[in-house]
Amino acid sequence: MRIAVIGGGRMGTGLGGAFARAGHDVHVGSRDGARAEAKAREIGAAGSGSYAEVAQAADAILLTVPWWAVSETLALLGDVDRKILIDVTNPYKDETYAEQHVWPGSSGAEKIRDQTGAQVVKAWNHVFSRVVSETTFDGAAPTVFIAADDAVSKEAVASLARETGYDPVDAGPLAAARYLEPLAGLMVTMAYGVGLGPQIALKLLRR
Numbered sequence: 001m002r003i004a005v006i007g008g009g010r011m012g013t014g015l016g017g018a019f020a021r022a023g024h025d026v027h028v029g030s031r032d033g034a035r036a037e038a039k040a041r042e043i044g045a046a047g048s049g050s051y052a053e054v055a056q057a058a059d060a061i062l063l064t065v066p067w068w069a070v071s072e073t074l075a076l077l078g079d080v081d082r083k084i085l086i087d088v089t090n091p092y093k094d095e096t097y098a099e100q101h102v103w104p105g106s107s108g109a110e111k112i113r114d115q116t117g118a119q120v121v122k123a124w125n126h127v128f129s130r131v132v133s134e135t136t137f138d139g140a141a142p143t144v145f146i147a148a149d150d151a152v153s154k155e156a157v158a159s160l161a162r163e164t165g166y167d168p169v170d171a172g173p174l175a176a177a178r179y180l181e182p183l184a185g186l187m188v189t190m191a192y193g194v195g196l197g198p199q200i201a202l203k204l205l206r207r
């Protein structure tokens with residue numbers, strides 16, 4: 001699959017690198033051409049470009065920018081109507097990462113869908129970037145909850161998750177992002193408030 005990574009930060013390079021190692025055609029997009037090239041080289045991606053260049057050529061877009069940059073970033077992508085857009089963002093209000101926006105009857109993911117018309121798939125938003133870079137926990141695969149309305153897009157992302165060492169779990173329609181976004185807040189509280197650190201992940205048990 002041709003995947004555009006939007007934002008060359010921790011989540012973009014971590015997940016983008018994992019997709020590249022799994023054999024996908026990954027292209028890194030950055031606001032800065034030289035940074036895009038350097039990040040692409042670092043993670044073994046096939047290419048790089050501006051946000052618009054990589055997004056327009058992609059089958060799937062991995063959105064990995066901070067919430068406060070989401071709306072302006074989406075506006076730079078061009079027409080992404082009906083494309084798969086993997087949303088790992090959490091709607092933190094600012095750089096302190098202290099508080100998320102809460103919208104009654106909506107979520108960050110639904111706002112991204114409304115702005116773009118893309119097939120938005122919420123995934124990996126509750127997985128720390130340290131875990132994204134190294135998924136193994138004594139042989140157990142971390143759960144990645146996946147919320148989306150379009151079954152084909154959801155399965156494509158579940159397949160990416162399986163190929164990169166996760167246990168994908170169908171968390172329901174995109175509206176379930178209303179629960180997945182606060183779940184990331186719980187992970188951050190446990191990691192940095194309680195002191196467990198960012199080498200923790202969730203595992204759904206089934207029987």
Ligand SMILES: NC(=O)c1ccc[n+]([C@@H]2O[C@H](COP(=O)([O-])OP(=O)(O)OC[C@H]3O[C@@H](n4cnc5c(N)ncnc54)[C@H](OP(=O)(O)O)[C@@H]3O)[C@@H](O)[C@H]2O)c1
Pocket residue numbers: 006007008009010011012029030031032035036063064065066067068069073088089090091092124125126127128129130184
């Ligand atoms: N870090 C985690 O453990 C983690 C876990 C789950 C979810 N998330 C979510 O994933 C998203 C990315 O997190 P991250 O930790 O990867 O962030 P990061 O390391 O700060 O990288 C974010 C990237 O976004 C791009 N960007 C575009 N506009 C920006 C702006 N106005 N200010 C800053 N960066 C901007 C930058 O890439 P270019 O300069 O290359 O364009 C930057 O490298 C966030 O929404 C976060 O809530 C993070």
